[in-house]
Amino acid sequence: MQKDNNKIINKLAKSDYKYGFYTDIETDRAPKGLTEDTIRFIWEKKKEPDFMLDFRLKAFRHWQKMAEPTWAHVKYKPIDYQDITYYAAPHKKPQYENLDQVDPDLLETFNKLGIPLEEQKQLAGVAVDAVMDSVSVATTYKKSLAEKGIIFSSFSEALQDHPDLVEKYMATVVPYTDNFFAALNSAVFSDGSFVYIPKGVHCPMELSTYFRINAANTGQFERTLIVAEEGSYVSYLEGCTAPMRSENQLHAAIVEIIAHKNAEVKYSTVQNWYPGDKQGSGGVYNFVTKRGICKEKNAKISWTQVETGSAVTWKYPSLILKGDNTTGEFFSVAVTNNMQQADTGTKMIHLGKNSRSTIISKGISAGNSNNSYRGLVKMSGQATNSRNFSQCDSLLLGDKSGAHTFPYIDVANKSSIVEHEATTSKISEDQLFYSLQRGIDMENAIGLIVNGYAKDVLKKLPMEFAVEAQKLLSISLEGSVG
Amino acid sequence: MLSIKNLNVSVEGKPILNGLNLEVKDGEVHAIMGPNGSGKSTLASVIAGRDYFTIEQGEVTYMGKNLLEIPPEVRAKEGIFLGFQYPVEIPGVSMTNFMRTAINEKRKHQGLKPLSGAEFLKLMEEKKKLVKIESKLANRSVNEGFSGGEKKKNEIFQLALLEPKLAVLDETDSGLDIDALKVVANGVNMLKRKDNATILITHYQRLLDYVIPDVVHVLFDGKIVKSGGKELALELEEKGYNWITKET
Numbered sequence: 001m002q003k004d005n006n007k008i009i010n011k012l013a014k015s016d017y018k019y020g021f022y023t024d025i026e027t028d029r030a031p032k033g034l035t036e037d038t039i040r041f042i043w044e045k046k047k048e049p050d051f052m053l054d055f056r057l058k059a060f061r062h063w064q065k066m067a068e069p070t071w072a073h074v075k076y077k078p079i080d081y082q083d084i085t086y087y088a089a090p091h092k093k094p095q096y097e098n099l100d101q102v103d104p105d106l107l108e109t110f111n112k113l114g115i116p117l118e119e120q121k122q123l124a125g126v127a128v129d130a131v132m133d134s135v136s137v138a139t140t141y142k143k144s145l146a147e148k149g150i151i152f153s154s155f156s157e158a159l160q161d162h163p164d165l166v167e168k169y170m171a172t173v174v175p176y177t178d179n180f181f182a183a184l185n186s187a188v189f190s191d192g193s194f195v196y197i198p199k200g201v202h203c204p205m206e207l208s209t210y211f212r213i214n215a216a217n218t219g220q221f222e223r224t225l226i227v228a229e230e231g232s233y234v235s236y237l238e239g240c241t242a243p244m245r246s247e248n249q250l251h252a253a254i255v256e257i258i259a260h261k262n263a264e265v266k267y268s269t270v271q272n273w274y275p276g277d278k279q280g281s282g283g284v285y286n287f288v289t290k291r292g293i294c295k296e297k298n299a300k301i302s303w304t305q306v307e308t309g310s311a312v313t314w315k316y317p318s319l320i321l322k323g324d325n326t327t328g329e330f331f332s333v334a335v336t337n338n339m340q341q342a343d344t345g346t347k348m349i350h351l352g353k354n355s356r357s358t359i360i361s362k363g364i365s366a367g368n369s370n371n372s373y374r375g376l377v378k379m380s381g382q383a384t385n386s387r388n389f390s391q392c393d394s395l396l397l398g399d400k401s402g403a404h405t406f407p408y409i410d411v412a413n414k415s416s417i418v419e420h421e422a423t424t425s426k427i428s429e430d431q432l433f434y435s436l437q438r439g440i441d442m443e444n445a446i447g448l449i450v451n452g453y454a455k456d457v458l459k460k461l462p463m464e465f466a467v468e469a470q471k472l473l474s475i476s477l478e479g480s481v482g
Numbered sequence: 483m484l485s486i487k488n489l490n491v492s493v494e495g496k497p498i499l500n501g502l503n504l505e506v507k508d509g510e511v512h513a514i515m516g517p518n519g520s521g522k523s524t525l526a527s528v529i530a531g532r533d534y535f536t537i538e539q540g541e542v543t544y545m546g547k548n549l550l551e552i553p554p555e556v557r558a559k560e561g562i563f564l565g566f567q568y569p570v571e572i573p574g575v576s577m578t579n580f581m582r583t584a585i586n587e588k589r590k591h592q593g594l595k596p597l598s599g600a601e602f603l604k605l606m607e608e609k610k611k612l613v614k615i616e617s618k619l620a621n622r623s624v625n626e627g628f629s630g631g632e633k634k635k636n637e638i639f640q641l642a643l644l645e646p647k648l649a650v651l652d653e654t655d656s657g658l659d660i661d662a663l664k665v666v667a668n669g670v671n672m673l674k675r676k677d678n679a680t681i682l683i684t685h686y687q688r689l690l691d692y693v694i695p696d697v698v699h700v701l702f703d704g705k706i707v708k709s710g711g712k713e714l715a716l717e718l719e720e721k722g723y724n725w726i727t728k729e730t
């Protein structure tokens with residue numbers, strides 16, 4: 001038993017990050033460090049409206065008074081916020097109409113990632129807004145979306161073209177005072193995505209964005225804002241991979257979603273930041289604040305996430321179910337391997353009557369990693385007849401990894417029901433041997449078992465992403481075939 | 483096909499097989515009987531390549547190759563099948579997915595093209611009929627929630643799908659009702675060819691009413707102490723193992 005276990009662990013530990021490379025695109029960068037001047041630099045570079053300078057400076061001043069949170073079940077070296085470059089943009093930044101105009105290095109990067117733009121464009125109904133080094137460099141399908149009044153653009157463009165909409169909604173779900181990393185992001189964020197679906201419009205295609213961190217030592221601060229007007233629908237996908245790094249990289253994003261009456265937003269992420277080497281050095285720190293609000297009656301938001309990357313993850317996509325009869329969902333698969341640490345989960349804040357929420361969290365820990373689920377379900381006094389169901393499962397590979405569950409439940413009315421189920425299981429020696437005996441090698445066997453375990457979440461992903469996510473689970477767990 | 487010479491196997495320093503010899507030729511059916519704890523499943527596991535046993539001494543040759551040097555998944559792909567005494571449950575992994583992976587891995591090893599989804603489903607249907615396994619079992623996760631007998635039938639179903647050269651069935655007949663026993667026996671008989679072989683590990687001679695063995699062996703204390711024809715099984719059923727152990 002022991003011997004086999006060690007074999008599996010060693011095999012898994014051999015797993016190297018497959019996307020370890022970075023391209024050499026010239027960047028236009030801010031000097032290292034963070035002062036009010038840095039913020040003015042960013043604001044000027046991006047030629048933003050005046051309200052943005054005010055917002056950024058307020059956030060910065062607030063951030064200076066805050067302390068980094070320490071409550072998460074993760075350990076990492078202190079971050080020197082003065083040793084980070086807060087702005088880097090590709091040198092040339094035109095919006096490309098066709099691929100011939102795109103920097104060949106960039107195309108090469110996408111090709112290595114297995115996401116050639118040509119194919120992405122052809123992929124039925126997927127619009128790709130590729131973000132590289134904080135600035136959007138390629139956008140497709142824009143025209144057909146525009147015909148329906150849908151806005152799908154980089155955050156910077158939205159600030160130029162629709163400043164009123166941005167001003168109206170930005171920071172209404174995640175105020176800059178929310179937490180340390182949210183304040184930092186609000187002060188220095190460089191770009192991200194903006195989505196606006198007008199009243200009654202059903203967005204005809206999946207909106208998809210790939211993010212990459214590319215410039216050495218550049219903290220990445222993305223900001224995404226999605227607004228779904230009354231009776232509208234959108235499915236939004238975000239995926240990312242990052243090249244191999246020697247220094248830790250900070251990633252502190254904000255995602256805000258606003259769903260009005262009868263609107264539905266699906267937000268799916270396949271996340272694969274560089275996790276660091278086998279000793280755990282060099283990986284990305286992913287400290288993200290994601291929150292949505294079901295603002296009025298019958299609104300629905302779901303988060304689906306597949307997390308395989310990052311050295312340290314701190315991420316709790318949450319929902320405020322403010323309207324009556326609103327629905328919130330959280331489906332998550334989080335994989336940790338080698339020295340990775342993840343503290344992730346969700347918060348469901350029920351404020352409206354008859355609101356419903358579902359949480360399905362599947363943690364998979366291998367190597368020496370640590371995987372924690374942290375979830376809060378809160379039923380306020382007004383949220384009568386509301387329900388939550390939570391299922392939190394942990395799967396352990398080997399005996400050096402850890403899984404932890406921290407469920408917090410707070411119910412302030414008598415008619416609401418909160419159910420919580422949790423299981424912990426292990427991939428057993430007998431299961432692996434049974435598979436080997438049928439001619440299925442260790443990697444395939446682990447892939448089958450893990451994908452079976454995560455099935456309930458994977459099936460929530462749009463088809464083409466489900467396939468990608470399955471591959472990703474296999475890549476991150478199975479080692480590079482020894 | 484399989485030749486075992488002077489096999490000595492231990493686990494955690496405790497000897498389990500002590501100088502075991504066995505010759506299995508193409509086309510033969512061998513039955514191995516023996517008291518609980520005598521080492522039957524250990525022998526089966528060693529043939530399949532389970533690695534927590536230590537091979538202290540001896541040789542195992544399969545189709546002219548040193549079997550002990552071949553990793554378990556390659557043994558499987560080269561035609562060795564073990565019907566487990568205690569088949570394990572693999573929740574979340576459908577039988578279809580599992581067996582399709584197994585078959586296509588084997589085909590890859592043989593330099594054949596993988597079966598398409600449709601071809602595989604057709605093959606499943608065919609084999610389901612052959613072993614009279616209910617459709618709903620084949621649609622569930624591997625052995626999950628299967629009754630004891632259903633698990634055994636599922637082993638025969640997998641045997642039928644994989645068509646091994648050498649099948650080692652470890653008490654696949656235990657816990658089966660009489661109809662299921664016939665199904666198992668039928669499966670073995672139908673898959674019998676001139677170029678494959680079967681080792682049946684069993685406690686009951688009733689299986690041997692349906693599958694006629696060429697040789698019956700008695701395994702005792704880690705070695706084969708007696709071999710004979712089908713009548714040996716009857717004799718054992720009548721007299722138990724005592725008379726043999728006294729003899730040796």
Ligand SMILES: Nc1ncnc2c1ncn2[C@@H]1O[C@H](COP(=O)(O)OP(=O)(O)OP(=O)(O)O)[C@@H](O)[C@H]1O
Pocket residue numbers: 493494498516517518519520521522523524525534567
């Ligand atoms: N993994 C193990 N660790 C320790 N002892 C073991 C292990 N596997 C087998 N043994 C021991 O080896 C001996 C032979 O076991 P084995 O399972 O081969 O017997 P068997 O002949 O198949 O018995 P049965 O008829 O009950 O199935 C037993 O004493 C058993 O306890």
Ligand SMILES: [Mg+2]
Pocket residue numbers: 522523524567652
């Ligand atoms: Mg046994």
